[in-house]
Amino acid sequence: MAGSTPPPVQGNAPAPLNATDPRRLGNYQIVGRLGQGGMGTVFLGRGADGVAVAIKVIKPELAAAPEFRSRFRREAESARRVRRFTTAAVLDADPDGPSPYLVTEYVEGPTLSKMVARRGPMRPADLEQLALSVATALSAIHAAGIVHRDLTPANVLLSPVGPKVIDFGLARDFEGSGEFSRTTKHAIGTPGYMAPEQILDSPVTSAADVFAWGAITVFAATGRPPFGEGRIEALLYRILYEPANITGVPAELAGLVDAALRKEPERRPTAEALRMALMSGTSLPADPGSAAQPTPPEGRGGKDGGRRRRFGRGRPSGTGDAPVSGGAPGSGSRAAATGLLTPPPGAPRAATTASGAPPAPTTPGSRAPGAPIPGTPAPGPARGPAPGPPLPPPPRPPAPGSMASGSPTPASEQAPFRPWSTPPSGPAGPTVSRQAPPSRPDLPVPESRNGARGSGRRRVALVVAGLVVLGAVAVGVPLALSGGGGGGNGDVSAARRAELSTALAQQADALRASDPERAARLSLAAYRIEPTADAERAMVASFAAASWVDLPGTAAAYTGGALSADGRFAAATDTNGHLRLWDLSSPASPTQVADVALPAGSGTPDAAGPLFLPDAGLVTAGAVGHTWTLGDPGAPTVVGDIPGQVSQPLQLSVSGDGKLLAIANRGQDIEIWNLSNPAAPTHVGYRRIPGIVTDIAISPDARMLAVAEVDGTATLFDITNPADPVERGQTAGQSQQVNAVAFLPDSKRLVTGGDDGTVRVWDLADPASPKQVNELRGRGSAVVDVVPVGSGYLASAEADGTLLGWDLASPSPAGFTLDSEKARRDLAADGTGTRLLSVPEEDAGTPAVGTTDPAQLVAVACQNPANRIDEQEWNDRVTDLAYQDPCAG
Structure with missing residues (x-):
């Protein structure tokens, strides 16, 4: 209804514990699972006082490193110093036990990522509250000497009292050296929200969190990450060399977001400066760094420039009227010193005014050209380093179909198409070399810079590998990762296929609410790569709705329906007192095999539907209940009566073995019957209920x-x-x-x-x-x-x-x-968990059967060509497996 308030988005409800999960940690009882990430698993726990807490248990492979425990101990102590303004308070920690863990306040409410996925971009007022709350939280975290390092929409909870930042207790104490946390093996961060210095493994300060603040503000305002989607190599490339797309961010916040997303950490405002600007509506302090951009190398031929422009396809160009943010870093940064952040010829870059500041947007309703952006410093004279030798260009992301380390694989050398059911042989998966990649003839490098360039590229490659190890996942970030070019040669192990399948399925789940068509393509591709558990679930979520097949027969209003345990038969009773039976042996073309009248006086519109018994039998409800034999499915026959001692058997429930039957009327009476002999049901028990019974x-x-x-x-x-x-x-x-x-x-x-x-x-x-x-x-x-x-x-x-x-x-x-549908439905499922029956109640209609069997859903999916992933999208997301049509073979 127009103007109605949408239902609240579900919060962080726990899932049941696995068999291997702990039941107690220290003084805390473990009662459920809240989530899992690269650092460990988060559980819902209860303290001795009964208060709910969140407990993050560190992964064993991380806990095995003494230096990690040392860092963990230091950070847990630092985290306790964080003021509780807008954060989940750190309550306790055990860095020395067999399973190190951190205990924080349990915050009710959905994550920002879930809220935006369900509801879309935030309203301006809510967005401003979010921006202020997160900036306040970061200010408190930084005041305690901590860098969060992994601030993402998944780490912001929208509690009933306002947004709260979580997971900062496993960040990095920047008062210490931090060398351990900067190693690639233990890289921390989620690709779409990492600052350039994190990607390059440069020293990380609180400025990285400010960059992430800008990124999540863009996400909350627009529903998309500021650097788009695609393969991780392309995503990291855009963060390093291209401006963020902040189109859609309200004018009141655009200037602050633009400043936060500057490539150079020294040019970003502090979290406290952001907080003060948001509170007062005033401009930020003067830009501490240079707005000038380094000059790209001269002397590149047109052919070289043309190749570079190819890599800009499909990414925000940063030109035109759209607001852009953060040009390439200045050469005063460490990255520029290594030649890693110089934009290549032809690469998109932020437009600048004469002062070097980004131009004002000229979209309708925006500020006039040349007017200052609220929250940004006034233009000043451009400042830059002294002239020096030209810097080398950055590494380019691999083109689709090429290997990251070298030239494209010739078509003649690619693996032929292989049936989906034939697992390929090969190693468990590609490894990331710690040697410098081969030189690229199309990327000449001055001799004096050669070592720096190789070192920098190696750092980027290793950080990517570290992200894979940690399983960093963000909505819209490609998850099928490896060290190969799109398309590969297809020669990967079954284990690697399972890894790719799971990653694609998880991304399909993340996209399903916002882009169901793409989610469907990824689900089908994931399942055909390898039918992992995640892929099977993705297939059901994407295609079960398209699997319904109407059952033949005249339309009717039904009292309910049932499926036999083996899924072969469906039965339903209608409000006219008839029992209908269908044979589902051929799921695509079911047949009606029986339509018989219930015994006189037993039918009633208030009765529930029938139930199947294990031994080719059936039970029906009514003024009098009946047991039936289905020895001849075309001629169901009544063999026993269930008259009810106190109540009419209007509602029914049967035990798994078919020997116990519970019946109830619409009042307060429950009866138990023994059906060991269906021809002679026996009343065995009775219970009166204080309230009114609705179901049993x-x-x-x-x-x-x-x-x-x-x-x-x-x-x-x-x-x-x-x-x-x-x-x-x-x-x-x-x-x-x-x-x-x-x-x-x-x-x-x-x-x-x-x-x-x-x-x-x-x-x-x-x-x-x-x-x-x-x-x-x-x-x-x-x-x-x-x-x-x-x-x-x-x-x-x-x-x-x-x-x-x-x-x-x-x-x-x-x-x-x-x-x-437009009418109320009754549901039933078979015993295999792969077939559903939907029966119309109240209004006349047609029953239908659907499936949750992923193997059957492949045929359903392939009936629509739009569900087939094409080669380009495949190469964007799968890097070491040759393209295969998911509907072939």
Whole structure:
């Protein structure tokens, strides 16, 4: 509805612990997983006082280094000195234990990256609050002698009391030498938000965090990183040599962002200067450095310049009316001294005024040409170094289809196309040489600079390798990385294929909300490279919605439906008192095999749908329930009655072995029946519920019964003795009526869905005190049904007809669309976790079956040519595997 407030974006809800995760660290109980990064894993914990905390446990390979522990100890102590204005306070640390860890305040709320992915760019007022809060946090962090080094949208949490910066406790104490943290092996940073000095492994100061502040402000304002997307080599190249694209940043912030993104660290303002400028609305202090840019080398021929211009394709040019930021660094910096930051002839560069400052933008509504940009120093005379010998050009990013270290691989030497199912042989993956790369004849270097150039290029290559080792991930940054040119020769090991597949799948997940078409292409490519777990999940998220096939038959309004455990049959009962059965042996062309009337007097529109029994049987609800045999699927036959002792069997739930049946009416009564002999169902137990029952579910292991109620709770009963159900506990948290309950296949977790629009997952390790481990917020409508799809997924139905899928393997699952109808739907899944049934309720319609089987989804995906990644996009993202059409072979 126009003008309505969108639902809040889900925060940092924990995921269940893995079998190998610790259950206790020191005085802290570990209760869930919050995330994982290059430095280690973050857990949700509780102290002795019951207060929630975030605990980052360092990776064993890092903890094994004594120098790392020493640095960690120093930084943890420094982090405690940080004021708590807008940061997650550091509470405790253990640098000396078997698993070093850092304890910080647990901050509720989504990350900036998640918020922007879900909602798009921030509103101007919210953007200004974010910019001020992060600048304030950096000022406090720097005052304690710490450099964050990895400030990204993923490290800014949008808490109920405002933005907070996290993860600064694992930064670097810049009062010390910092040599260990500057080694490539332990490089810290996320590519899209790293300052030039981090890429070059130059000394890193607090100015690197100011650069990151500018980058995340651009991201929050526009929804994109300031240096775009692409392969990591191209991304780092743009950070080093090209201006940032700050188009879309409001005029009130553009000048500050422009200053923060200057290439030379000494020319950036301090975090405190940013904070003061944001608070007062005044200009920054005078630029401490030179605005002049070094002159590119002379004497390059046109042919050489033409080759250089090729590398500008697909990247922001920095010309025209768009605001640009940060020209190439001045020669006064260390980078310039090595000749690494001189822009090549023909490369895009920031336009400058006579004073050397960037020109004012001339977009509609902007300041007049020549007017000062708010927050920037007044123009001054250009200052620069004394003239010297010309500097060599920078290394150029490899062209698509070429190897980073040399000339393109001849077509005759490339590996032929190989069927997808045939894993190639070869080493585990490319290694990064510590020797200087071969000389490039197209990049002449003055003899006096040759050593410096080789050293600098080696540093850049090693930093890239370090980022791969640490698994640095940022939205929009290519993740399929290696030391080879796009296209490669395809001769990589199965392990490397799995690595590439996982990386592409993870990037597909990051892009799905903002660019679903690209996410679909990457998902299919990832799965065809290697069907890893991540790739399988990406396929489901991208293509399950396109897999639905309507079941034949006349349209009807149904009371519900079911799938057999093997997925071969679907059944549904309609509001006219008919049972319909379909054969799904051929998923693309299902057939209706039966349409029979329910026994007289048993049909009712209030009844739930049917349920399959393990031994070719069926149970239907109604004024009187019935068991059926499906010996002849074309002629379902009633074999037993379930009359109900106290209530009509309007709702049904069957245990995994099919021997226990729970029934309920729409009131307060629950009955347990024994179906060991379906022809003679036996009443064995009864329980009256204080509230009004909305749904019931028996756990697969037949030990627990869950009862959903209108008061927003689900009550758990122990039914190991079915004759005497004993209440064990109750969920609490849903603010409105619970409409649906279901157990996951392990019987250890319960799922609830309700009128508040949430799906919640509960850990039942202690049934007396169920613990919520996930809160999944849908599209805003009431959740009317929830169904486990195997052990890894959930499907939920909302009152407006929206069907969503949820990947339970994700630490923070985001709902992906399974279908979007206009009418309420009932859901069912088979026992294999690969097939779904959607049945229309209330309004007449057609049932449909869909699949979550990635192998079947390949055929679905390849029906649309737009889902095929082309060779250019492949080469932009996959560097050591030859292009292969994902729909061939």
